[in-house]
Amino acid sequence: MISMKMLEIPLQIFRYREGEPPHYDIFTVQVADTAHVIDAMDAVWATRDRSFTFRRACHHSSCGSCSLRINGVEKLPCITRVMDVWDGHAPVRLDPLRNFPVVSDLVVDVSAFFQRMSAAGMTITRSAEPSLPVSVDNLAVTGVLSRPVEVPESLSRFNRFENCIECAICMSACPTMATDEKFLGPAGLAAIYRARQKADNPSDVAHLLGLADGEHGVWRCHSAFECTAACPQAVDPAGKIMALRRELIARRFKVAARAAAVVPRTRNYSAPAGPTKHGGNGA
């Protein structure tokens, strides 16, 4: 029987109900020292206040529904350990995401976000670029293995889900999202980039690039790079926005447009998709 050290953690939680001004409640709950923030939130709901509302589903960074701000910084509570955000005495502050209307407590209205993702139209599966680490001794680096991986005969190729889990953390972290209500946002533009890489007919490509080039597209980005820094899934939306800009400029100049075109490539400007610090504070 492995012993568990229990902690008494204070949480300062943003509370909101229709018709009342928002306020913070402080709850102290008991959780294991290896617990994640989502476990502490569960403990608040189960043992302190059943009216506490928040979003969650998968508890392992695949659904993207639990995103919020912990001590002011956008994170996924399901992969953020309590001990990584608690200094031992001050309460851990939980706030809803920025740039979305708050429905109640930590629940925000993400309909505008999903409208943008629908507009981008990226399918969430892709033929698999290598996701396995290059070697056992260096699990942080993924890429082409030294000997090629064989694909089962029954399949033409491996496939997997896109990195993006539509958690909207980048949309919360982005300062432009606060000023332009129709901005496609880092997630929307990153999705356009991926959709464009996967697009195989010219009219789809033209449509996607048109969205990117539009009034609420790539040119609204003012290089804060908060999106890439905050993303827990190494999507690197800033890099993708800049790559789209490069293609748009190249097309405008009609100079080697095909060479500069965004063909499938594995260059990624953020920290490698591999062991990351919890909560995505890479890059």
Next chain:
Amino acid sequence: MSVPHVIVVGAGSTGAATAHDLALRELRVTVIERGEVASGTTGRNHCLLHSGGRYCVTDRESAIECIDENMTLRKIMPDLLELNDGLFVALTEADFAFKDRFLEGCAACHIPARDIPVKRALAMEPYLNPATLAAVQVPDGVFEPFRFCLAFLATARRYGAVVRRYTEVTDFIFSGKSVTGVKVKDRRTGETETLGADLVVNAAGPWAGEIASKAGVSVPEVPTAGVMVTLDCRLNNMVLNRLNKPSDGDIVVPQRATSVIGTTSWTVEDPDLITIPPEHVARMISQGEQLLPPVRKVPMRAKMAVARPLIARSGVDAREVSRTFECFDHAADGVNGFITIAGGKTTTARAMAERVADIVCEKLAIAAVCQTRDVPLASYRLFYQ
């Protein structure tokens, strides 16, 4: 003649698929869910689109359901699946001896299984234990339970269903011995409301017992929790299973850039608050390490636990309990207009829903045929729009 109104309690895979089936049969449906979609058992499942191989020796009924639904889901939600097949891997002599029964079981359940050379298995899975003695390939896949539910609900909404999240059932309304509706509370605003219904379907998973008790009946359910551990990098392309009877930690499911090892099994008193036992986490790591030796070098990204809604069968070990589902018509308990569906797994949610919807239509005297096998699901993103 007015359209009958069915209330479905729970927006996990069972509730979502049931709402979808009923909406396609043109009934009026309202789904009541106290949290976010899939915030209960379904959200924290292992994400495994079962080929059925796991059950083909010990529970053939389950295995056949799995392979049939596996193929159906590939048709109706093709863009929501990682389809890289799976391997059942023999690491010990005992595993190796199981292979013949396994292949026999697969054949009996029409699961396409292929006994492949170990060398080939290691070429497909570079981090697989090099001491592998045998490998059988099956059509396992990977899904995301949250988007799975969203897709069913988005389609149901397109056909007129209403989904009310953050709303909980506080009481049932009776007219004599029949349930005629529910009292609900909107957790966001605190407002209460009464909703009339011709039938209420209880799809609340491990909380089905709690809901049923509000109607004065009980459900033979044993909330059984299980722990899963998610690693911070992906070590396998395909689903990896241990070639033997089901046991703890015998599956590693990859997804995106992670690998998820699961699972364990213990009865819990209160499915609302489950403390993850550290020895279960340690066991997942040591079990996972057998299939994929580098497991121990990979940091842990997440760990999750949730109660499964297993149906109690007296005198049987929890793991051996059949993973099929059951539909309880509480008319047998003296309460009309109320049915509970319990047990099951997400892979077979559509089939469960078909059975429930057939029962619902029979009880409401509606002649409507199931269409869910063939109707492709709408985009999951539409749920939020």
Next chain:
Amino acid sequence: MATLNYPKIRRAGRWFDVRRRRLGMWAYTLNRITGIGLVVYLYLHLGVLSLLARGQSSWDSFVSLARSPFYLGLDVVLLAGILIHGLNGLRIALTGFDVGVRAQKALFGILMLAAAVALIAAALKIFGD
């Protein structure tokens, strides 16, 4: 279902709250503040230049004011704004065309170091003469 929607002014005003923000946001905010500063300076500058139109005596009195240490200090502040905004602007221009995106943090560091060096040298020159 009512929702809490912060008013647009309050949302838009969040750009200068750099608490808990990373380097990229600091650079963004610094650029905005220096940008606003430079626009304000532009109006002041035009105002000053208009003194030229009022004849030699008003220009002379302005120039004697401009030699005061306080005013020279403001000149250094102005120069800081120009250097920060200009050099960071170079970084933004480069990364905006997908050049050096991976090195955006290092680029900020190097360019701000260059700005600091240039500023100190200029300040010494300004106050030294």
